[in-house]
Amino acid sequence: MKLLIVEDEASIAEVVIAYAKREGYETVYASDGLEALEIFRNDDIDLVVLDLMLPKLNGEEVCRRIREHSSVPVIMLTAKSSEADVVSGLDTGANDYVSKPFSPRVLMARIRAQLRPRESRDSIASGLCADGRIEIDPERVELRKDGVPVPVTKSEFLIFSTLASRPIRTWSREEIIRTALGDDYDGFDRTIDTYIKNLRKKLAEPGHENGWIKTVYGFGYRLDDEK
Numbered sequence: 001m002k003l004l005i006v007e008d009e010a011s012i013a014e015v016v017i018a019y020a021k022r023e024g025y026e027t028v029y030a031s032d033g034l035e036a037l038e039i040f041r042n043d044d045i046d047l048v049v050l051d052l053m054l055p056k057l058n059g060e061e062v063c064r065r066i067r068e069h070s071s072v073p074v075i076m077l078t079a080k081s082s083e084a085d086v087v088s089g090l091d092t093g094a095n096d097y098v099s100k101p102f103s104p105r106v107l108m109a110r111i112r113a114q115l116r117p118r119e120s121r122d123s124i125a126s127g128l129c130a131d132g133r134i135e136i137d138p139e140r141v142e143l144r145k146d147g148v149p150v151p152v153t154k155s156e157f158l159i160f161s162t163l164a165s166r167p168i169r170t171w172s173r174e175e176i177i178r179t180a181l182g183d184d185y186d187g188f189d190r191t192i193d194t195y196i197k198n199l200r201k202k203l204a205e206p207g208h209e210n211g212w213i214k215t216v217y218g219f220g221y222r223l224d225d226e227k
């Protein structure tokens with residue numbers, strides 16, 4: 001998981017980056033609003049920690065522009081804390097709001113909460129994927145192939161819908177665990193291989209022996225979708 005930290009005060013940015021790394025996140029850093037957008041466009045960012053008062057382009061505008069193209073979670077970080085400012089921050093499309101001075105541990109908890117899958121979250125894919133053959137139904141926690149329910153466990157469902165949420169992206173085992181199964185998962189990375197094996201067994205057919213799940217050797221898995 002890669003976080004974009006946007007903050008013009010170096011001392012605050014350093015603390016956030018240090019805590020994020022300890023949590024196992026990759027980090028990229030921008031010190032103004034334009035740099036933030038430039039990085040966001042060119043990198044594969046999973047979550048943005050965004051200061052409100054920034055040089056060149058303020059956080060609200062950065063958030064608004066990110067929202068034109070992406071539903072990535074954005075956590076606003078700001079000295080402003082009046083109710084009106086919170087409302088206006090959330091109106092621009094921020095997912096959460098942390099007021100300065102803040103506890104880095106609280107910020108990390110908010111980050112984890114945003115990256116954790118919830119059935120109502122849009123990071124859980126819904127609708128058709130796999131060349132339109134497989135339907136993901138988050139309401140019922142069900143996969144249907146050609147309209148016929150495929151008996152999958154909740155973990156298998158969450159793993160498949162995580163892959164489908166960003167079809168061109170390759171996911172490492174650790175990312176799949178963190179995104180699909182959450183922090184309280186205590187198995188090993190390689191346990192993912194067993195889940196994938198089971199999913200393939202349930203979804204496979206001639207011509208799609210891999211059940212639309214492609215192995216990317218030395219890295220992880222991605223959804224094998226033509227579209």
Ligand code: CA
Pocket residue numbers: 007008009051052053054
């Ligand atoms: Ca600032």
